[in-house]
Amino acid sequence: NVRMWEHPATQANMATLKQRGVLVVEPDEGPMACGEYGPGRLAEPPVILAAIEATLNDGPLKGRHIIVTSGPTHEPIDPVRYMANRSSGKQGHAIAGALAALGANVTLISGPVSIPDPPGVITRHVETAREMRDAVQAALPADAAICAAAVADWRVESADQKLKKDGSGQPPALALSENPDILAALSVPGPNRPQLVVGFAAETEKLTEHATAKRARKGCDWLVANNVGGTGIMGGDENEILLITDAGVESWERMNKSEVAARLAERVGAFFA
Numbered sequence: 001n002v003r004m005w006e007h008p009a010t011q012a013n014m015a016t017l018k019q020r021g022v023l024v025v026e027p028d029e030g031p032m033a034c035g036e037y038g039p040g041r042l043a044e045p046p047v048i049l050a051a052i053e054a055t056l057n058d059g060p061l062k063g064r065h066i067i068v069t070s071g072p073t074h075e076p077i078d079p080v081r082y083m084a085n086r087s088s089g090k091q092g093h094a095i096a097g098a099l100a101a102l103g104a105n106v107t108l109i110s111g112p113v114s115i116p117d118p119p120g121v122i123t124r125h126v127e128t129a130r131e132m133r134d135a136v137q138a139a140l141p142a143d144a145a146i147c148a149a150a151v152a153d154w155r156v157e158s159a160d161q162k163l164k165k166d167g168s169g170q171p172p173a174l175a176l177s178e179n180p181d182i183l184a185a186l187s188v189p190g191p192n193r194p195q196l197v198v199g200f201a202a203e204t205e206k207l208t209e210h211a212t213a214k215r216a217r218k219g220c221d222w223l224v225a226n227n228v229g230g231t232g233i234m235g236g237d238e239n240e241i242l243l244i245t246d247a248g249v250e251s252w253e254r255m256n257k258s259e260v261a262a263r264l265a266e267r268v269g270a271f272f273a
């Protein structure tokens with residue numbers, strides 16, 4: 001139950017257990033039999049199984065903590081409307097699952113998506129860019145961070161009440177302000193910087209040029225670039241990417257998002273090996 005779980009006594013006991021090295025399968029978030037809502041549901045058996053497998057797994061990422069962001073963010077306009085984008089979360093979620101399969105402890109910070117949480121991964125659900133930033137900060141420290149989320153660049157100065165037509169025929173002006181850049185903040189050198197920071201670039205033209213510039217601007221180590229202008233990438237099951245690292249630009253053939261995820265996870269494994 002959410003209240004029992006969030007009670008300071010329970011949290012203090014959990015902290016003690018974690019300090020002693022006990023591995024915790026966190027409760028699921030959702031509606032409970034008693035009618036309350038929040039973290040307090042028994043984790044699904046596949047999630048428990050995946051956690052056991054990850055513990056016994058001697059994969060190359062064993063003992064590494066990796067943060068993955070995924071999905072879009074929703075920026076409220078008023079209590080009933082929001083601004084969003086077409087990201088489905090499929091690529092980010094697949095990456096989180098692939099890293100866990102190689103033994104990593106993965107914290108997935110997901111914007112609103114309609115796909116299930118990947119098994120074997122701790123998933124935190126957020127709505128806005130600022131909530132995503134806070135959840136990423138709270139999940140640090142980490143060995144690596146992979147920012148696959150399509151974070152909204154701007155947020156709207158949200159109205160407290162539903163915006164109404166005023167009869168003048170004039171649409172309301174939406175005042176936008178820039179959202180915090182989660183990837184750029186993670187990439188700033190310092191004691192909390194993950195050893196490997198991977199960004200994504202969603203571009204609709206001049207892919208290599210824009211993505212190379214974006215990697216330098218954001219300060220991340222690797223950048224996965226995809227052309228989202230074409231059909232079937234954003235929201236689809238396949239992806240066609242460029243991987244930009246210090247060593248240069250690699251072009252990967254079009255493949256399923258789960259294959260992209262597995263290959264990228266292998267590369268992360270090789271990095272830490």
Ligand code: CTP
Binds near residue numbers: 147182184199
């Ligand atoms: N990103 C982020 N926080 C933001 C915006 C973007 O963490 N507020 C991250 C994304 O998760 C992605 C990378 O930055 O890893 C690039 O996102 P993208 O939308 O392609 O780039 P922008 O920062 O929006 O740059 P531009 O407007 O030039 O396309």
